[in-house]
Amino acid sequence: MERMSSAQAIARLTKRPPVGASELLAQEPLQIDAARGFARMAYQGKAEFCNQLGVIHGGFLAAMMDEAMAIAATAARGFDYVVPTLGMKTSYLAPAGPGRLIAEGQVVRAEERLVFLEGRLFGGDGELAAVASATARFRKVPWK
Template identity: 40%
Template sequence: MSDAATNLPPGAQLLGREWLGFDESGHALIRFQGQPSFTNRHGTIQGGFLAAMLDSATEICALAAVSPDLTVVTKSLDTRFLKPATIGPITARAQVVERTERDVIVQAHLVDAEGIIVADATARLRILAKR
């Protein structure tokens, strides 16, 4: 699965999304770039941007698990903000935890440059035929 900048949707480009592949335990790894323009009044990454990163990561993980003639759309994203996230690289680690013919559930968490988990989420995605 390639994530060349020219093929990325605008939202993924804004988040600086980079597909890193799978780790030894089968988790999808996706890196994002926390930008100064993403910060809140406290100087940390605003939660909406973290949720967008988790949504993007869970979707790309689900896409990696379905055949190329299918796509996925997020039905729900249950997100928890655990620690303040600072500007810089933020890496998502995502894994499919359940799949049926119509739906897939993906869990993911975001880790900052110091290795601290700053947020996590469970996404429920619908599997659809590509148009």
């Protein structure tokens, strides 16, 4: 596989219009390093994602990291796979208020059928709000 630039990888990712989860989260790709298995994405922390304390529900921070980790993994395999998550651990370090949030996904180790991932979620002020680690499975995309 020839080396893919971040712009090429983003073009590849956005070839398919966002649906469901990535549309709800208003996903915007910022950087994808396919060779390194890394993705940095922006999401919109909408008012409707807030709990009674007016901060983004932890599960939605997990959803953003899950998306970013899946993109890091699929980019590392030339976008030929989807990556259903098998298990995910999330630690909530600080509350994140509504607004633009940044999630990063990083492949820690990729095997033929399994991938180990890490995720980070930064609040509007750049503060690290949550971290995650996940195990996922590579599955050939059905739409090619």
